[in-house]
Amino acid sequence: MRHRIVLQNITHSFEDGGMRRVVLDNLNVSVAEGELVAVMGPSGSGKSTFLSIAGALLEPTSGDVLVDGQSVIGKAHQELSDMRLHKLGFIFQSANLIPYLKVEEQLLFVAKQGGMDKKQATGRARELLQKLGLTHRRSAYPEKLSGGERQRVAIARALMNDPAVLLADEPTASLDASRGMDVVRMIAGEAKEQGKAAIMVTHDERVLPLCDRVLYLEEGRLVEH
Template identity: 90%
Template sequence: MRQRIELRDITRVFEDGGTQRTVLDKLNLSVAEGELVAVMGPSGSGKSTFLSIAGALLEPTSGDVLLDGKSITGKSQQELSDMRLHKLGFIFQSANLIPYLKVEEQLLFVAKQGGLDKSQARERAKGLLEKLGLAHRRSAYPDKLSGGERQRVAIARALMNDPAVLLADEPTASLDASRGMDVVRMIAGEAKEQGKAAVMVTHDERVLPLCDRVLYLEEGRLVQR
């Protein structure tokens, strides 16, 4: 089974008031195609730092990140930007939709940034919106959507450029139990059906049965209890 994302011996040290603080300490993680991994841990344990490094938003002090077997270490900012656009799909706690764009336009905007052909982009957007039960909302603005609908649009947007890896940061935090379960089912389903890897940072224990593995960030490392 192909490993779609690997973090190898990731260490991240911050300067804090003249002293060095090690947030991540030789952390390791491999996530295969079709797999959804949940990462849990208390506030301040380094979950945001971990996700930022996995998403090529923050450089580790040492260690390596591999996407589809290729290291991202030493890449230029433009190369990292292209990688985030094509290899990584981000889903955040709040959907972060652009308020003046309609649902379909949210997806087409991402496709344009990724250089996707217009007709292909429209076809892909149509297919994703149908799959996620949003076809009837394609012309709605974000402020007319429910919380669950906004998160589904965020998932569709994250999938628009067919990334290898989905990274979700507390995607159910603002949703009730049933909508939260629906959102995580969709993330898990996309990972399995499309051969993607998904990593979800969460505090929501209700959704853990939907995950293939649950890891805990303790003392800078990921452990399985």
Template identity: 80%
Template structure:
């Protein structure tokens, strides 16, 4: 099984009060297609920095990130933006939906940004809304949705352009235990059924049995639990 995402010897430092602080220290990770991994660690351990680098939002100080065999390190801003739009799906702690767009419109906007033709976009929207149990909410605005529904819309939005990799940052933090488990099951199912790679940063130990591997970020390195 091929590795969809590879972080090779990643180091990231920044200046803090005139001194250099190392957040990630020669970190390595390989995630295969169909694999769902969790990353844990205390606040300030570098989890957000790690996810930002893995998701092409932040350039590492040194090292290489490869997505489907292609290096994303050192690419131009527009190329990185296109890659994030088409190959990486982000799911954040808060759904961050656009308040004046209905559920269906949230997804159509992503399709338009990715230059998807309308017929294909409508088909993809129907598929996602059915899979995520949101058909009856397609014309609802975000303020009319429950917390669990908003997070499911956020997942649908992340999946709209069929990305190779999913990045989830504390996706259960704003949900109760039952809804949180449902959301993580959806992420795990998408990885397994569609051959995606999924990485989740989390503090929620209840969802760890749904993951294939669990890592702890410690002293800038990932240690498998």
């Protein structure tokens, strides 16, 4: 089983009023294909920093991040943008949909950015919308969707360019219990069916039984309890 994302000896620190503050301290984690890993920890423990580094949005002070065996450290801006487009799929707390684009257009926009052929993109978008139960909503604007539907569109958009890794930041925070479970079930299902690695930062203990592993961020490191 191959590891689709590996964080090796990640340290991240910054200067705060003349003091060096360490947020992540020699953190290590590997996530294999088909695996959904939950990351928990109190506010201020460094979860957002961890996710930003895993998603090539922030470069750590030291250490390495490998996505499909390729390091993201030290890459030029354009290379990082390409990697985020093709290798990493992001699902945020609020769906962050573009308000003036219909559901299907949200997906086609991402495909266009990734350089996908228009015919192929249309086929993939329709396949994903069908899979996530959104075919009947493909011509709806975000304001007409329920919270659960918006998050399903966000999952479809994250999957559009067939990334190696899915990164979810509190994806159930604005949803009730049953919709939250549905969303995490979909993320776990996609990871398993498509051989992706998925990392989800969450406070929602209700969804933990759907995860393969639960890690806690403590003193800058990830530990299993």
